[in-house]
Amino acid sequence: MSATIFGPDGQPRCRWCAAAPEFLPYHDTEWGFPVDDDHRLFEKLCLEGFQSGLNWRTILAKENFRSAFLGFDFDHIARFSDADIERLLQDPGIVRHLALASDGADVGAAQVAELFVVEALGGAVVGLVSGYAAYRAMRAIDDYPVEVLISIVLAMGCYSLASALHMSGPIAVVVAGILVGNRGPKDALSDMTQRYLFGFWTLVDQILNSVLFLLIGLEVLVLRYETSILPLALARHTGGACGPLRVDHHPRDTAA
Template sequence: MDLFHLFSVLIVLSALFSFINFRYLKLPNAIGLMLVSLLFSFVILIAGNYFPVFKNDIVERMNSINFSELVLEGMLSFLLFAGAIHIKIEDLRNEKLTVLLFSTISVLISTMVIGISAYYVLNLMGIEVTLVHSMLFGSLISPTDPIAVLSILKSAGVSKSLETKIAGESLFNDGVAVVIFLTILNIAKPGATVTFESVAQLFVHEAIGGLILGAIIGYAGYKLIASIDNYQVEVLLTLAIVMGGYTLAHFTHVSGPLAMVVAGLITGNKSKKKGMSDTTAEYVDKFWELIDAILNAVLFVLIGLELLVIQINKLVLIAALFILVITLITRYISVYIPSIAVRFKEKMDNNTLMILTWGGLRGGISIALALSIAPEYDKDVWVTITYVIVCFSILIQGTTIGSFAKKIQN
């Protein structure tokens, strides 16, 4: 099946599952889509006992999709830009210390604690893994995904400050986590010469380079947009910023995700305010809202369908439950420690930390990074554990965060 027909099937399934969710389940779209996709996968697995050819054909189609490449090299750039374009710089500036600490220090703490804990848990259970590969897992499971939770928190009546904290953290920590993941991946390579200077240089090149590139392409896009008044061309220019900018980041070996966040912030604030007419700004907003909705629908359908191709090991599954608990505890620790510094500047009580902990959902980027790990790095173990945590995160945390936030604030 070629790329067009494969993507057509995904769009059809996304539309059908979205209809089922909207018409009958009435769950937040991301959560509902993943639930319906999982149920669909279970039906296929059960039907496979009676019609193995049917099941094997679908599994073969799923195996033909490079989920990791599709998300990391394609969808992620659009999703991060679409998320950043709607965040107001003024709101982000008010929360700059919190967002900075949560998207860097929290990710580093989470990577270390989860990585070391997973290493000991798995080896104690007889599943042999190395520490460096466990640290890879720690880095890929650390970034949070705001997609499924922000709309729920808004309906729960949380403050604008908390919304900005969650959105800002998850936009930037995706990029930071990818940089940490790539850094550890380089360390994990056989025969790699690792020094503090080389690791620091790689990290700085990826992260700082991505931020600088994002600022350059965002500002260049602003100058082009401000020089004309035609909504069709200006929408096309925003699309060029994403696709051209991400491609440029790939070839210059800097962080594409961080570049897209910065470019999105500039486009959503400077370009919309000073370079676009009201008509153009409205079209740009609606265009990127649709792109965001469509890609997220496809992403969560894919996450649900990945159940068909994951190799399940019962012992690893049990280990995943222990690591799931560790991940939740670590999430609290990773936001609590930076919050000590934040409290010198603003009030951040334990209720806020609890909402940040339970609202720290894991999503598609974690699965994509897990699937990108080489088989010799215990890929099947990490993919299974990641899948369990992501499913729990979206289906359990995602469906309860609204009522949890309301209860804890009363």
């Protein structure tokens, strides 16, 4: 089955364009076109959020998004008031949802800075405090089974504590691990403890990597292979070896 169809103007297009009337103009003016404008990128991010759980056709059928969100000008959206959000919720030309409509208004620099301080720096502080407590505990004893258990409690407890405080758990665990891993061998961990402790976490790392690659392999097994794109892939590979692949643009692309 051919992967393309011919449109009303006789030009070939992707077959999915025939699935709905609104797909044809979307294909010709937006789909596959590179975007380097900040407002258009912000628009795509917002629309992806509105589309969550819905068909993309639902978003295309709602024609009032750009006017309702002032062309997705984030400087204006950041100053949206409660009245603006209420206006959006009454607009039948968009997907109306209180959480989604108000999300676009919370993108100011102050909110971003606050989120960074709370999430990243807060997580780092939790990691430093937890890591130092674990380091002091390991320094006070010389029993490698207990010290291995302390490291496990540190990883799980530090992550849980940071998450409960709405901070970054991964950053907290990484900071705690760096502190213990660098300070510990100097004056807190004996040679035997280092052998068992680092050996244990090396084993955990290898097991998790094995599971990760197993999941990737399973994902590859369920991928559907399209033989129709094989000539294009071979042509692109040949073009990459001999030079850039030449693409003939339609006159409307040049005009755009």
